[in-house]
Amino acid sequence: MLVQNLAILVLAGFVGFAVISKVPNTLHTPLMSGTNAIHGIVLLGALIVLGLGATGALDQILLVIAIAFGTINVVGGFLVTDRMLGMFKAKKEPEE
């Protein structure tokens, strides 16, 4: 199980590496923001731990915060990225 996960880890690393090879500077910030949204996936971790039965009050509070954090990361991340990318959509509408 662990080694398989390791294989996946390595492959994912290569994917990340190969995909981001040459990106124009202007896209650096949106891209950072986009990947930032993707690591909002940590939300899943919080969901699982809470969903599968964390019980103590402190634990639950902590996990609710974690879920809230994760949600902010995901939702805010994608929205902000979309807004940043708005400038690429704006092009030449008046003309066409």
Add this chain to the structure above:
Amino acid sequence: MLVQNLAILVLAGFVGFAVISKVPNTLHTPLMSGTNAIHGIVLLGALIVLGLGATGALDQILLVIAIAFGTINVVGGFLVTDRMLGMFKAKKEPEE
């Protein structure tokens, strides 16, 4: 196990896709030859099946052939690729 393997499969597909995005035509043939050598990895399949105890004579003959085939693929593939790529090394030696 299977799903993990599927995950690996998908990731590997993305890697293959992302790595070969834009390659100059002149490198097409060496690249084909290089990837060809890599799928010589089937040798491993033959090794495992034979090594982990195939017994019948026919099976053993088939597997020896399979190993021979795999070896040809691997060894020949890498060598031929290297020779093809020789032309990229030849450049401008007389000058420098």
Add this chain to the structure above:
Amino acid sequence: MAETQNIAVGVPRESAPGERRVALVPKVVGRLRAAGLDVVVEPGAGGGALMSDWLYEEAGATLGDPWACEIVVKVAAPTPDEIHRLKPGTVLIGFLGTDVEALSTADVHGFAMEAIPRISRAQSMDALSSQSSVAGYLAALLGAQHLTRFYPMLTTAAGTVPPAKVLVLGAGVAGLQALATARRLGAQTTGYDVRPEVAEQVRSVGAKWLDLGIEAIGEGGYARALTDEERAEQVRRLNEAVIGYDVVITTAQVPGRKAPVLVTGDSVTAMRAGSVVVDLAGESGGNCELSVPGEAVVRHDVTIVAPLNLPAGMPEHASELYARNVQALLELLVDQGKLRLDFSDEIVAAACVTRKES
């Protein structure tokens, strides 16, 4: 004395007024010497092109009487006087013109440079092309010199002057060269010709093509003469087109005929004051109605220049190119230092306008 057995090429001093060219230049003399020919140069022959006698001597020529040589090379057609000085059987090379009666009575082999066929193999002997290049280049400069305005666009602290518009009528060798030269100087160029296939060539020197919708494709790559209606129509449409241009350079010729009139007096009246017409067809009557061949006149505030013998205005290089053409022809006529006229050769046959009775 093996050398005395070589046949000799004589280079007279050109006698035509204003002719500054010479049929051979020192550089080419050297090559002919190397090919086993003697060269006799009349003293002062290169004077018009600012090439002194000692340059010829240095190249291996002797100074002396060129008319006694087996081969005499000239630029312009010989005068009657000069024809008298030719020995019978002499090979005479030059622009011999259409009037070859006198020559044939003198019993010489006359090779006319303008009669060399325009086939690929003969391109190195094509003096019409080489001299037209010179003429085209100088025509563009002449336009710039007489124009009261700049060719190029210029944005300065004292305002912007727009680029001059140059129209070239007749896009043969000279016309294309004029277009290219004017464009180099920054003018906006347009070309026109009756042969429609020239449009691509005009564009290939960065000029626009003026399409009037009249075509006249003749033989051998030359234009044919237009019918009367066609001519009238052409002149009418040109009258309209010409008005917008600062410089109009005309090069339209039809071999063996009077040059067509392309720019009428009316057109000139309608042109902007200070504009220029450069008429390269001056020798065959001119493409502009108001041209005075050999002069620059101002009519209706437009300068009309109709130079005669424009190539003589750049004598050294014009002579050099001409001499190379002559050299290439000589190589065809002379074999190992001996004259050998092979009239079965297409070029020799076509170029020979008079032939000694033998």
Add this chain to the structure above:
Amino acid sequence: MAETQNIAVGVPRESAPGERRVALVPKVVGRLRAAGLDVVVEPGAGGGALMSDWLYEEAGATLGDPWACEIVVKVAAPTPDEIHRLKPGTVLIGFLGTDVEALSTADVHGFAMEAIPRISRAQSMDALSSQSSVAGYLAALLGAQHLTRFYPMLTTAAGTVPPAKVLVLGAGVAGLQALATARRLGAQTTGYDVRPEVAEQVRSVGAKWLDLGIEAIGEGGYARALTDEERAEQVRRLNEAVIGYDVVITTAQVPGRKAPVLVTGDSVTAMRAGSVVVDLAGESGGNCELSVPGEAVVRHDVTIVAPLNLPAGMPEHASELYARNVQALLELLVDQGKLRLDFSDEIVAAACVTRKES
């Protein structure tokens, strides 16, 4: 009759021989009219530039006696006759020259175009620059016209001619323009100046820089005169350098002095036959020892051209640029249709060479 209250600008016909320019062109007349000035043009004033009287009238000028106007604009300095025709208190604008005695006795305000300071704000009035541009352009063409060879490289069936090498001595406004123009025509260009900072400017028009190792930086962006040793050394090194060039264009001037001799007779002798020297400093004595100002002479098979008043060779645009310079100056001198001389203004103060005693 509000119009009669406008002050009037008079444009005489230039009287200097060969002067084809005119101080105002119709286009600028229109603008002055729009700015509330009357313009009186002497009949035939634009004739030399091929601009007819009715063009002026169309632009709003009246034909009449320009000398009666409050402001008289000229190109060349007025002759004594002309000075007599000026009313006291008239504002006279033009290239007034160094001899202003006569003017000051005539009690007029003389504004010399050549005295306008070369500061950024005054660039639109800088007639020296605008006329130098014209001169530089024409100098390059003059070289091409007198050279017995091509400027551009040309590979033809009759052999290849190499590009001409053009050297420009003195890379001020005219020199740079000459370099740029010659290069456009395909020549290989090289520039030289005593002011080393000009090297970058020479390269910026695609020319090479000839480094002789002599520097002479004067005031206000002009060159200073060289010391005797410096001059001797410069001439010696130039003698060597000049030999390899087909065309040498000289523009070296030091304000208020005789032009330095840069091309000696010896250099000319050593140049290749057929080469050309174009001497733009003809008016101040010439940069070439053998120059005959105003003529084209052949010495040692080298053509030496020393034109006087070259800008007059392209009268329409030269006049137009000059007129724009004059217009810019007038805008400084005239306020709402009234003369208002503000001698505290740097430009007004510097340009005014004689002042009416008030």
Add this chain to the structure above:
Amino acid sequence: MSWLQDPATIQCLYIVAFALFIYGLMGLTGPRTAVRGNLIAAVGMAIAVLATALTPGMGNWWLILLGIALGTAVGVPAARKVKMTAMPQMVALFNGVGGGAVALVAWVEFRQSNGFTGEPLYVSIATLFAAVVGSVSFWGSNVAFGKLQEILPGRPITVGRMQQPLNLLLVLITLFCGVAVVAGGTSELLMIGLLVASALLGVAVVLPIGGADMPVVISLLNAFTGLSAAATGIALNNTALIVAGMIVGASGSILTNLMAKAMNRSIPAIVAGGFGGDGTTASASGGPTDKTVRRTSASDAAIQMSYARQVVVVPGYGMAVAQAQHAVREMAKELEAKGVNVYYAIHPVAGRMPGHMNVLLAEADVPYEQLKEMDEINGEFARTDVALVIGANDVTNPAAHTDPGSPIYGMPILNVNESRSVIVLKRGMSHGFAGVDNELYYDPRTSMLFGDAKKSVSQVVEELRAL
């Protein structure tokens, strides 16, 4: 419903989810596909969350919904309302909370498993790694946010020569707590010690870094958060977390590197700055003033222009010196091919001789119709998206209008500063012919592309072609 809750189904959904992440990320690397790429990644995220919700035995729904509601309530308005200029700090904040979530989950895991008793070694190591990195990322990002939002001062804040020993101490404490836990320690104090020490570390490292370097730091922390998510994935044996986390970790590292390069900074130098080393802070080169200029890069200039409707090229003496005319013409052609209107604004005295620009542009075969005189073009600038000033200086200097003491006062100029943005190509901050400073360069709408004009323009051409 049963097959839906089959672990295989969930795993397959995870695979679909990360495939969408990757596909979306590929889209994000090109301006044309970026918007769609972001959407695709978002869909992937939705699928991943749904798949998790399907996990058999999930409970605590109310709490989960509470958390999600809270997060949405905070995140959506924040993302919607933030000003475009405040985007970088918003990203920092979002990144920070992500790291915070990781750290919290790790803490709870510690508590739930009673200090990892009975868990395999790799689980404890991965969880602790996640805790440390998440905590550093959370606090570091918050400091970065504070600096950019100007809650904290933007300049480097250090404790002087004590910086390095302090950092070292924090690292040692973190390590000690971690090792103790792995070795079997179950005291929660160890875990809290680890979280606090790494939190302090995050603060201590980011505080000394200057505001100009912040974007790079945020990107670095972003990559860290990704790695911590991957570690959580390993601990929880969750493929989606592993893949998504690792992709962010890898691409984030590359991205950080690219960003640092584009800003002419090296990551070690920046981080060294954080560790009290001698990483010099980025500042405008040259210019004795304390005004700052904004640098830009060829690729940014290219993108900016390719999305413009109208670009006006303002050539000057520098273009002539660099002999950049051919490259300029080429650039214009590329832009025209993208549907951009290109004009050339020719100032009467640009260059060093009358008509200097004309000669050069004609040589490069620029159509006469595109050359505009000053009077003609000055009205156009207000309608121009980008004014590209190539080696021109004096002829664009607003001092000619505004400063009566200036030697160029009274000279008409090209009003490039009226256009929406200005990109100036020159080698450094040196003066033009008139020898005076140019206020234009300090205008917030101006960015400078330093370097020889020919080289810069050629780079822009390349970038345009790559778009």
Add this chain to the structure above:
Amino acid sequence: MSWLQDPATIQCLYIVAFALFIYGLMGLTGPRTAVRGNLIAAVGMAIAVLATALTPGMGNWWLILLGIALGTAVGVPAARKVKMTAMPQMVALFNGVGGGAVALVAWVEFRQSNGFTGEPLYVSIATLFAAVVGSVSFWGSNVAFGKLQEILPGRPITVGRMQQPLNLLLVLITLFCGVAVVAGGTSELLMIGLLVASALLGVAVVLPIGGADMPVVISLLNAFTGLSAAATGIALNNTALIVAGMIVGASGSILTNLMAKAMNRSIPAIVAGGFGGDGTTASASGGPTDKTVRRTSASDAAIQMSYARQVVVVPGYGMAVAQAQHAVREMAKELEAKGVNVYYAIHPVAGRMPGHMNVLLAEADVPYEQLKEMDEINGEFARTDVALVIGANDVTNPAAHTDPGSPIYGMPILNVNESRSVIVLKRGMSHGFAGVDNELYYDPRTSMLFGDAKKSVSQVVEELRAL
């Protein structure tokens, strides 16, 4: 030794191996890193084989060694001795045996497991998939080899209108056998039927494809073999096989696509040809002769020139028509930056007026020193690696020397055919001014880059920049 044989160790070695594959493959995509990339991948392969050898319980060593020895004895000399021109068929052969190995392994697995009794469904499906694809690949590759080696005729071989029904039949048989086995059939006849039917399918599909399309077909089969290896990996639960196979499958597909595009062919058209559809076969356009010309692409021209020591540009009327002079100059600059000597060979009558080329090249600012007259350059061609003929035709036509009947007989020409290779840029096969055919274009050392000269040269410039 024990820890070495730990499955975890072996798995880790596999991970290292495939990481090296990927890294190597990345290297193979650039000319500078390709050689090293290939080596790295080979090292990865060695590690994978070693790791497999470590698997606990391995036996049959002698047989294994026998197989390896056999393979080496055949493979090494074959790879060493093959002529450069025969490389493509050698690759086909190697690919084929790889597919063969997969098919054989699948067969043995079937036999060993007694028709997959007791194996999970996915094992049987994956194995059968491997068997079919491996078999198709083996036989298809062998046919491709035969065609390229000219053992089989290169032209398409079909059974006419029966082709489609035949192929369909073979597909159905294959499917039937496969489904039967999956459904529980254990008869070995089913397996043999499947192998035979897919073998015939491989032959039947490749035979009708013309020789010109072979490289694309080989690449496609290569991708297939990769997929079959991945399937084997799934069946054997072997990560290395899965990853390596899948990478080859994916990259091979992309590569096939790229190759087809570069040859102006579409994969569906090619395969349709194999299935008896109307995929027209690639042939030289224009020209009534049956002589063929070799096409090339901008990227190949770029690579060829960038690795040359000397390139001579031969401009002609076509360059003038296309007004390509600026692009040509740019290209020369790129080449010079790469250390290539560039000259321009100016024929006396190139173009349509004396000095035509001079005017244009001067406009583009080509230094005079690089312009060479005919006499000067003709001696140089023998020392020239690439002669790049841009829109010139008559002036390079050897008929001027060899064919007394030709209208250009006797005209001096540029001896471009003496240089090591010639690239001709023109729009099609039409004639020049003299209206005669040019033998040069059919020379084996000549390749044609069709298209407008300006566009072609600009593409070459782009490719040069991308190198």
